[in-house]
Every structure is written in structure tokens, then in C-alpha cells.
Amino acid sequence: MKEPVDETGWIIKNVLSLPIVNKKEEIVGIATFYNRKDGKPFDEYDEQITETLTQFLGWSLLNTDTYDKMNKLESRKNIASEMLMYHSKCTDKELQTILKTKEMLDKDTADCEQKDMLKILQEELPDPTDVELYEFHFSDLDVSEFDLIKCGIRCFFEINAVIKFKIPADVLTRWMYTVRKGYRDITYHNWRHGFNVGQTMFTLLMTGKIKKYYTDLEAFAMITAAFCHDIDHRGTNNLYQLKSQAALAKLHGSSILERHHLEYSKTLLQDESLNIFQNLNQRQYETVVHLMEVAIIATDLALYFKKRTMFQKIVDYVEKSETEEEAIKYISSDPTKKEIVMAMMMTGCDLSAITKPWEVQSKVALMVANEFWEQGDLERTVLQQQPIPMMDRNKADELPKLQVGFIDFVCTFVYKEFSRFHKEITPMYEGLQNNRVEWKLRADEYDAKMALIEKQRKEQEEMAVKKAVNGEVEAGDEGKEGKRGGKSRTCEIF
Numbered sequence: 001m002k003e004p005v006d007e008t009g010w011i012i013k014n015v016l017s018l019p020i021v022n023k024k025e026e027i028v029g030i031a032t033f034y035n036r037k038d039g040k041p042f043d044e045y046d047e048q049i050t051e052t053l054t055q056f057l058g059w060s061l062l063n064t065d066t067y068d069k070m071n072k073l074e075s076r077k078n079i080a081s082e083m084l085m086y087h088s089k090c091t092d093k094e095l096q097t098i099l100k101t102k103e104m105l106d107k108d109t110a111d112c113e114q115k116d117m118l119k120i121l122q123e124e125l126p127d128p129t130d131v132e133l134y135e136f137h138f139s140d141l142d143v144s145e146f147d148l149i150k151c152g153i154r155c156f157f158e159i160n161a162v163i164k165f166k167i168p169a170d171v172l173t174r175w176m177y178t179v180r181k182g183y184r185d186i187t188y189h190n191w192r193h194g195f196n197v198g199q200t201m202f203t204l205l206m207t208g209k210i211k212k213y214y215t216d217l218e219a220f221a222m223i224t225a226a227f228c229h230d231i232d233h234r235g236t237n238n239l240y241q242l243k244s245q246a247a248l249a250k251l252h253g254s255s256i257l258e259r260h261h262l263e264y265s266k267t268l269l270q271d272e273s274l275n276i277f278q279n280l281n282q283r284q285y286e287t288v289v290h291l292m293e294v295a296i297i298a299t300d301l302a303l304y305f306k307k308r309t310m311f312q313k314i315v316d317y318v319e320k321s322e323t324e325e326e327a328i329k330y331i332s333s334d335p336t337k338k339e340i341v342m343a344m345m346m347t348g349c350d351l352s353a354i355t356k357p358w359e360v361q362s363k364v365a366l367m368v369a370n371e372f373w374e375q376g377d378l379e380r381t382v383l384q385q386q387p388i389p390m391m392d393r394n395k396a397d398e399l400p401k402l403q404v405g406f407i408d409f410v411c412t413f414v415y416k417e418f419s420r421f422h423k424e425i426t427p428m429y430e431g432l433q434n435n436r437v438e439w440k441l442r443a444d445e446y447d448a449k450m451a452l453i454e455k456q457r458k459e460q461e462e463m464a465v466k467k468a469v470n471g472e473v474e475a476g477d478e479g480k481e482g483k484r485g486g487k488s489r490t491c492e493i494f
């Protein structure tokens, strides 16, 4: 160029222009350099260093791009959880079906004093004795799903958590209602199961006297975890999440569903109007969240076998302790032991249907089986795989035998050890043994039926052989049966 480019009089003498390429080899820009300082033309060395520079420019552009995408993704996630919360959270109208401030005081909960709300709430809750809240044989079957929400709230009053940890009445009600809504309407892992696990945790602590090893705060965390432990369960197990390449399996490497139940529970607590831990101090808050993590992950049955020996050692010590104080000191002074007992309690709660009276157990076992069979159907149709016998509805007759096996290999240890740990828990072990008798009876009946069918089949076969020997064989059967009939077996007959 001979003329200046603008009024400053700047003239372009030399130009070096290079493309800016990102890591994906795409040209994302052009870097242009004008006029070397010494006035000489650009040389090969200049090309080399500017090439390195443009390479860095390309990479940083890609990084900015990725960062931008990440921010957008984060916003999308936030919007999605906002939408989810809107639909899954207890509404003001739903809140009023339990905490009836409008009916009683003609006021919204926001305009009420806590003491007035606590009074209204407690009057609405069921009497623990009427619903057998403290009983190991408690059954939800005659209680509506709505009334179970009230029973759940009652547990927190019974352990005195409401007063001691200043849980606002509206927050507690809204939280419990929201937990109920978080459970899907599926065959077994629904709100009824979630509630039962919470109720059993409550009963183990109170009636089973395990509370003595724990602080009020820890008991509060354990019951909370138990109610939430299967929230948003999809009716299929961890292996199915893996095999079907579900998003959950991509997010969590192990204990896939359990980690999801935990994340969901923690998300609820982020909303202040649902945060039942809102009046705890920092340290208390960290304690309850930590315990919830340990307790919910412990419901992964794959982890149960690993903790059996550790629990057995604790039970051995407690059994040979001379005084109650000695046992309490042994466990309470060691956070690890407390967590082992708590983890085993979660398993005991999760499997507690197996200890219920036979009328309850037989119904619940069928629900569990149905959910398994539904997964088996999905495995056949979606994954095109043959399900294991437990999930195969064509093998439904084997249910009693499978139940006996489940009792022997998984459940017996839990309840036998718990009744050795605390004699107050013996009713659970007795219930289990009684159900084993019932299932064994049916398994034997099935075996006898199968043996009879097999016997009849053999008899028919022998009849066919006899007929063949007597020359009564039908034309079509001659090829195969005729040959067999001519074997040494025929000689035996003669």
C-alpha cells in the first residue's frame, strides 16, 4: 500500500495472516499481523512463532466455547429442577388438608404463629396406639396413603425432634407431603414401602431400644433417611439401569439408585420451605446430612454382605457385656460402630416386610414379585434378554422356593443378630421364622406337585413302551419309539 489507511498516516507495508484452528481442526478465525517493528518483511521465523500463537488462540477459543456451553447446561439444569420442584412440591392447598390453619383460624400458614400451627397439626395427627405406630407388626394395608403422611409426621413428634430441633410445623408437613409425592406410583417401591421403612426405623429405635446408643439428632437423621431412602424409585434395579444404559447409570458409578434417592432427598432440603433441618447449626446440619448419606447408601443390598461380620462382632460384645452401661459406652463412644449398627438397621427396615404377620407378608411378597416380573418383561422386550428365574413370570410357581432361599441366605442373619443384640427385637425374628414355615409348606407342596407330574410322565412313557412291545405302536411313533422299545429295557419286561 502506498497511501496511509487513515488520518494518522499509518501505512501497511507487510502483512502476515494465519488461520486460527481449534482442536477439532476447524478454522475459527484469522490472525493478521502488520508491519514488523524493524521495517523488514516477515520471515519464516515470524511465521513459526505466530503459528504457535494462533494455536494457543484456537485452544483458548475452544475452552471459552466449552465454558459457555457448560454455563448454559447449568442453567438448563436449574430450570429443569425448578420445574420439577413446582410439580413435585406440596402445594398450599395440599398443605391445608393436614395443617388446617384456614379452617381453624381463617389464616394462611405464613400468617400464623408457630405455637398455633403446632397445636392444629398435633390435633390432626393419629394416636400412635390406634395405628400401632410402635409395633413391629404394624401394617399399612388398612391405612390410606394420605393418612400415612400424618403417621410419618407423628414419628417426629414422638421422638421429640419437632420441639428440640425447632422444626416449623408448616415446613415439616410440607416436607413429609413432598416426600410422599416424590415416590412414584409403582407396584412395590412406592410411598407405602418408603413409609414402612421409616416406621420400622422408628420402632427399632423406640420399641427395640436402640435409641440409647444415639443422640436425639442422630435418631432424627436416621428416621428422615429411612422415609426418603427409595424416593423416585423406578421399579427396576441397579443392574437394569446399567444394562439399559439409563442416564442414572452414566451419572453414578456404583449404588446407582441409592445415590439418586440420596441426591433427590438432599435437593428437597435445599428449598427452605421444605428444609426440616433449617434451625440446626452448621455442625448439626453436617452431621445429619452425613448420616443420611451413610444410611441411604447402606440400603444397597450389594453392600450388606460386606458389613455382616463387623455387625456380628458388635453383637458379640454387647451380648457378653455385664452391664447395659458397658454396652452403651462400647457403641456410643465409637462413630464407626454407630454407623455399622445404623447401616444394618437400614437393611433390617428395608427387608422388614418379610417379618410381618403372614397375611401381610404373603400380600407384600406378591407385590415385590410383580415388580420383579415387570422388570423381567422389560428385559425380554427392551433388552431382548432372558430374565433370571426371580424376574421371570413364567416361573411364578417357584416364588415360595425363592422366598425360602431369600430368608435363609439374606434375612435370617439380620433378624437373628438383631434379636441377639436386643431381646426387644425378637418379634421380628419370630415373624420371619413363621413366614419361613409358611413359604416352605408351599414350596414343598409345589415340589410334591412337580414330583407327581414327573411320576405320571414316567408312567405314561412306560405304558408306551409296553404298548410298543405288544405291537400296538402307532404308525407315526414307530420311527423313534419303536427303536427305544426294542432296547434291553424290553428284555427286562420279559
Ligand SMILES: [Zn+2]
Pocket (backbone or CB within 6 Å): 193, 197, 229, 230, 299, 350
Ligand atoms: Zn427400600
